[in-house]
Amino acid sequence: xxxxxQPPSMDCAEGRAANLPCNHSxxxxxxxxxxxxxxxxxxxxxxxxxxxxxxxNEMASLIITEDRKSSTLILPHAxxxxxxxxxxxxxxxxxxxxxxxxxxTTLSVSS
Amino acid sequence: xxxxxxxxRHLVMGMTNKKSLKCEQHLGHxxxxxxKQSAKKPLExxxxxxxxxxxxxxxxxSRFSPECPNSSxxxxxxxxxxxEDSALYLCASSQxxxxxxxxQYFGPGTRLTVT
Numbered sequence: 001x002x003x004x005x006q007p008p009s010m011d012c013a014e015g016r017a018a019n020l021p022c023n024h025s026x027x028x029x030x031x032x033x034x035x036x037x038x039x040x041x042x043x044x045x046x047x048x049x050x051x052x053x054x055x056x057n058e059m060a061s062l063i064i065t066e067d068r069k070s071s072t073l074i075l076p077h078a079x080x081x082x083x084x085x086x087x088x089x090x091x092x093x094x095x096x097x098x099x100x101x102x103x104x105t106t107l108s109v110s111s
Numbered sequence: 112x113x114x115x116x117x118x119x120r121h122l123v124m125g126m127t128n129k130k131s132l133k134c135e136q137h138l139g140h141x142x143x144x145x146x147k148q149s150a151k152k153p154l155e156x157x158x159x160x161x162x163x164x165x166x167x168x169x170x171x172x173s174r175f176s177p178e179c180p181n182s183s184x185x186x187x188x189x190x191x192x193x194x195e196d197s198a199l200y201l202c203a204s205s206q207x208x209x210x211x212x213x214x215q216y217f218g219p220g221t222r223l224t225v226t
Binding site: 034041042043044045046049093094097098099100101102103104 | 113115144153154155156159167169199201203213214215216217218219220222
């Protein structure tokens, strides 16, 4: 079973920030938070990951609460191409450890 | 383009056929994975290979047979499949390095239809 809880769907207007929440209340001290997304019928795409500090890259920002029980993925200026299913996954950083996907959040960006 | 290629992209096969799916990664990674995604279901892990050795078999039926001849190639041999095996089959790879996080890079998938 997935260790995370995400809302099934969210809507966002093009150009606005998309804030996708994730609850992971049972996360262990050595588990990272990863975010992937899957555009329709394509393979999932890595977005960002973090352990306890906030992280930012060219795609998104990841905000992790101090108790690490929840996090938020932020797409600062959503575009139509960001419409996808977004998966929040917790796992240890170890080679050969598979990703356990839940149902994710379907983000719909509209103009 | 993620550096992970899969062929064929689409495959239609009968229940008595034998076919193979191929995955190749050009990233120098050491771990490779097969996932299955059925309609309206989350991705499910099938197999994991680390340095060509199978390290995980997620209770997959024997009609699916993986093969990893080297760190760059992964095959999934299919025989006597059932219609419920129709799905998107995804291959992924990741780097094996101490002290690093291990994001997985996915291929585009093979859309399999069993008739």
